[in-house]
Amino acid sequence: MIEARGLTKRYGDKVAVDDLSFTVKPGTVTGFLGPNGAGKSTTMRMILGLDRPTRGTALVNGHPYTHAKAPLREVGALLDAKDVHGGRTARAHLLSLCQSNGLPRRRVNDVLELTGMSEVAGKRIKGFSLGMSQRLGIAAAMLGDPQILMFDEPVNGLDPEGILWIRNFMQSLASRGRTVFVSSHLMSEMALTAQHLIVIGRGKLLADMSTQEFINQNSSARVRVRTPHAEALLDALAAQGTTTRKVDAFIEIDGLTTDAVGDLAAKHNVTIHELFAQRSSLEEAFMEMTRDSVEYHATVGDQQVPATVGGAQ
Template sequence: MIEIEGLTKRYGEKVAVNNLTFTVRPGLVTGFLGPNGAGKSTTMRMILGLDRPTTGDVRIDGTRYDRLEDPLTYIGALLDAKAVHGGRSAYHHLLCLAQSNGIPASRVGEVLDTVGLKAVARRKAKNFSLGMGQRLGIAGALLGDPRILMFDEPVNGLDPEGIHWIRTLMQTLAAEGRTVFVSSHLMSEMAVTAEHLVVIGQGRLLADTSMADFIRRNSRSYVRVRTPQREQLLDALRTEGITPAGADDGALEVDGVRPEHLGELAARHGIVLHELSPRQASLEEAFMRLTAESVEYHAHTGPASSPPSGQWGAGWRKGS
C-alpha cells in the first residue's frame, strides 16, 4: 500500500504538487491521470525518494522509502525506461540491480523470461528498440518480486501484443493482492485496465474514485432513440413530461429515463423503434470534462506558420 498525506513540492515560485492526500490500495489496478504538467511524475519521484517533498509524507507499507532495506523487494517501479547503462547487456543490468538489493541471481533469468527478453539477454541495452527498453524496465520493476508495482507510461513503444501483455500482467499482479499504480495518457487502455482512478490537475487532487463512478459523475448518460414516427414519439414523450434533445441525424436523446421505460412507452403508442440504445461517455470524455480548467499547455487549431495579425516581432520574421 502507498499512503500519501499532505504531499507538496515547490520549485521556487512553482508549486508542482499541492497538498495531495490519497491511498493506493492493494488488490486492484489504480490509474493515475492528469494533464501534462499536472505533477504526476513529480509525485511518483517523491514516492521513490528521488525528490524530497517540501511538506507532507509518503509511506510504503507504513515505512518511508529511504528507510527500506533492499527497497526493490518492497516496491518495483518503471519511471524512465532509458535510465539504463547502454553498454551493459540486459542480463548484467538486472544482475547489478539484484546484487545491490540482496536478490538471488537466479531471479534475473526468471524476469527476463517473464517479459520476453530471454533470447536477447546478452545484447547491449543501447541496441534495444523503445519497446524492448520498456520490457527491460518492467523486468527491473519485477526483479524483487515486490508487493507494490508502479509504472509510468508502461505501454510506451509496445506493439499491440505487448500492450495486451502488460495489461494482463498488471491485472494479474493486482489479482494476487499486490498494489499496482500506473500512470498513462492512453485513455482507451486505462479504461480497460484500471479499476480505480486518482486524477490530479495543477498539482491538486481532482478525483479519487472507482472507474465506473468517475465516468458516471463526469459525463452525460442518455438513451438514443430513432424511429420513423418521430412526431408521434415526441408527442408521447411530452405526455410523460419528457423533453428530449435532437441529434444531428434526426434521432432523439433522452436524459434521466431508463431505456426499458422508453421502449414500453413506444409500444403503448404503437410506435416502431429502429434504435433504442443507452449511451455513456468514454473515460477520455469524462477526463477532458473534469480537467478542462487544469490544462496548462493548450494547443490551438489554425495555421502554425505565422502569429496573429499584427504580431510580427522578436522571434518572428515573415518568410522564415
C-alpha cells in the same frame, strides 16, 4: 501500501504538487490520471525518494522508501524506460541490479522469461526499441519479487500484444494481493485495467474513487435510438423541448430514459430498430473532470479543447 500525506512540491514560484493526500491499497490496480503538468511524475518521484517534498510525507509500507533495507524487494518501479546504460546488454543490466541489491542471480533468467526478453538478453540496450525498453524496465521492477509495483506510462511503445500482456500482468499481480500503482494517459487502457482511480489536476487531488464511480459521477447517461422514421421522432422530441443530436445512424437524446423514448415512439407510430442507454467513456468523464485543470488548450474550429488528454508529468 502507499500513503501520501499533504505532499507539496515547489519549484521556485511554481507549485507542482499541492497538499496531495491519498492511499494506494493492495489487491487492486490503481490508475493515476491527470493532464500534462498535473504533477503525476513528480508525485511518483517523491514516493520513491528521488525528489524531496517541500512539505508533507510519502510512506511505503509505513515508512519512507529511502529507509528500506532491501529496496527492490519492497518496491519495483518503472519511471523512465530509457534511463539505463545503453552500452550494457539486458542481462548485464539486470545482473548489476541483482548484485547491488543482494538478489540471487537466478532472478535474471526468471524476469527475462517473464517479460519475453530471453532471446534479446545478450543484445545491447542502446539498440532496443521503446517497447523492448519498457519490457526491460518491467523486468527490472520484478527482480526483487516486490509487493508494491509502480509504473509510469508502462504501455508506451508496446504493440497490441504487449499492451494486452501488461494489462493482464498488472491485474494478475493485484489479484494476488500486491499493490499496483500505474500512471497512464491512455484512457481506454485505464478503463480496462484499473479498478480504482486517483485523479489530480494542477497538483491537487480531484478524485479518489472506483473507476465506475468516477465515470458515473462525471458523465450523464444518454439514449441512442435508430429508426427509419427519424424525422417523425425528431419532431416529437423537439415538441417537448428535448435536446437531440445525430451521431452516425443514431439519434442521441438527453434527459430521457429508454422507456420514455420507447413510449414516445409508440405514441407517434415510429418504428424502432435499436434503443439503448449510452454512458460516457472514461475519457469523456476525465475530460469533464479536468477541463479547468489543463494548462494548455488548442483551438479546433471555434471550439477550444485541451491540447492533450493526459501525460506523464
